[in-house]
Amino acid sequence: MSGLTPVADALAMMLDGVQPLGQEMVALAEADGRVLADDLVATRSQPPAAVSSMDGYAVRAADLPGTLAVAGESAAGRPALTTLAAGTAMRIFTGGEVPDGADAVVMQEEAVRQGDTVTMNGRVHVGQFVRPKGLDFTEGVTGLAAGSRLDPRGIALAAAMNHATLPVRRHPRVAILSTGDELVRPGQAPGPGQIVSSNAFAIAALVRREGGIPEDFGIVADRLDDTLAAVKRARDEGFDVLVTSGGASVGEYDLMRDVIERMGTRPGFWKIAMRPGKPLMMADLGGTRLIGLPGNPVASFVCSLLFLGPLLRRFSGLVDVMTPTEPAVLGRDLPANDLRADYLRSRLTESEGRLVATPSSVQDSSMIRVLAEADALVLRAPYAEAARAGDPCRIIRLPR
Numbered sequence: 001m002s003g004l005t006p007v008a009d010a011l012a013m014m015l016d017g018v019q020p021l022g023q024e025m026v027a028l029a030e031a032d033g034r035v036l037a038d039d040l041v042a043t044r045s046q047p048p049a050a051v052s053s054m055d056g057y058a059v060r061a062a063d064l065p066g067t068l069a070v071a072g073e074s075a076a077g078r079p080a081l082t083t084l085a086a087g088t089a090m091r092i093f094t095g096g097e098v099p100d101g102a103d104a105v106v107m108q109e110e111a112v113r114q115g116d117t118v119t120m121n122g123r124v125h126v127g128q129f130v131r132p133k134g135l136d137f138t139e140g141v142t143g144l145a146a147g148s149r150l151d152p153r154g155i156a157l158a159a160a161m162n163h164a165t166l167p168v169r170r171h172p173r174v175a176i177l178s179t180g181d182e183l184v185r186p187g188q189a190p191g192p193g194q195i196v197s198s199n200a201f202a203i204a205a206l207v208r209r210e211g212g213i214p215e216d217f218g219i220v221a222d223r224l225d226d227t228l229a230a231v232k233r234a235r236d237e238g239f240d241v242l243v244t245s246g247g248a249s250v251g252e253y254d255l256m257r258d259v260i261e262r263m264g265t266r267p268g269f270w271k272i273a274m275r276p277g278k279p280l281m282m283a284d285l286g287g288t289r290l291i292g293l294p295g296n297p298v299a300s301f302v303c304s305l306l307f308l309g310p311l312l313r314r315f316s317g318l319v320d321v322m323t324p325t326e327p328a329v330l331g332r333d334l335p336a337n338d339l340r341a342d343y344l345r346s347r348l349t350e351s352e353g354r355l356v357a358t359p360s361s362v363q364d365s366s367m368i369r370v371l372a373e374a375d376a377l378v379l380r381a382p383y384a385e386a387a388r389a390g391d392p393c394r395i396i397r398l399p400r
């Protein structure tokens with residue numbers, strides 16, 4: 001036993017007991033990207049009656065070929081009030097209701113109109129160019145399932161099913177706290193030994209992409225009272241999640257554990273069998289879930305992707321919370337792996353219809369530039385055997 005927690009186990013613990021947030025109603029125009037809180041059922045059938053899919057003539061198929069008298073008209077929104085009598089045709093337009101008595105539509109390009117008669121010499125089958133009632137959906141069917149993320153197409157369907165407002169999950173609210181004596185905000189002039197804090201900005205952008213609302217709590221020095229005050233504030237202001245970065249190395253970890261214990265709870269704390277990645281902390285502050293990320297920028301980002309992402313998706317009520325992986329082939333040889341799962345920053349290319357993932361030769365977890373230039377993470381399982389260029393692998397595509 002290495003004492004390291006497998007990624008999947010840590011993720012399962014992270015998600016354990018997390019319930020979707022409450023729901024609210026939003027207008028269709030505000031619904032893109034939101035997660036449906038309830039199944040959305042069609043309140044009507046579409047089309048509501050049999051309609052024509054062409055401009056032309058509604059007929060009885062049995063009357064053709066031949067010349068028919070034209071009687072009446074049916075256009076979209078202006079249905080004919082009469083029944084089609086045998087031996088007659090009715091002028092009809094796309095979306096117009098097919099009148100009772102008619103069972104087919106002949107497109108106008110196939111018809112020769114002469115005054116009050118129309119001649120149609122082609123073959124006609126019953127149902128030609130007729131969209132039957134409920135072809136798209138019927139009243140009562142579930143068109144969109146709870147736990148799915150609304151997109152432009154889903155919103156169109158919701159509108160067509162006659163929902164003006166939609167029940168969605170509340171946005172998760174996420175406080176982000178950067179810890180470290182050495183950090184200054186971007187735009188400031190770092191003093192001796194100082195660096196520019198970057199983690200919070202990547203985390204906030206990821207939170208937004210997951211449908212969350214980030215709030216930057218800024219930087220606190222490595223001091224118990226300052227850190228404790230910020231953690232209390234996140235809880236008192238009812239944030240769903242507090243993400244901290246830094247303070248994850250051994251000496252500093254004691255500080256964070258102290259803070260969490262002073263909040264009256266016990267930290268979940270794991271050394272996770274992954275690289276990049278360091279100790280990851282988690283605590284339930286009574287309504288606010290704290291995730292303590294390592295400070296190294298690449299570790300902070302990859303842990304956000306692998307742990308914070310699924311947590312936010314669970315809060316958002318999504319059915320599918322796991323980070324998706326895809327198949328690819330390796331662009332270069334890789335040595336056998338050790339006990340930690342590897343997430344190798346890699347470039348993607350295409351060759352002979354295959355996706356080729358080439359891990360960067362430098363994988364230092366401090367290198368933001370390598371991360372920024374990467375397209376994907378190549379996954380290497382613990383104890384994976386040495387692999388050759390061209391061997392299959394799994395990747396996680398990095399959000400663009």
Ligand code: AMP
Pocket residue numbers: 178179180182183195196197198199200245246247248249252293294295296297
């Ligand atoms: P720590 O987890 O606090 O030991 O930090 C590990 C490394 O990450 C150190 O080199 C820190 O300077 C760096 N680091 C910590 N926080 C940040 C941050 N917000 N932005 C960029 N680098 C950071």
Ligand code: MG
Pocket residue numbers: 179180181222246247248252295
């Ligand atoms: Mg630190």
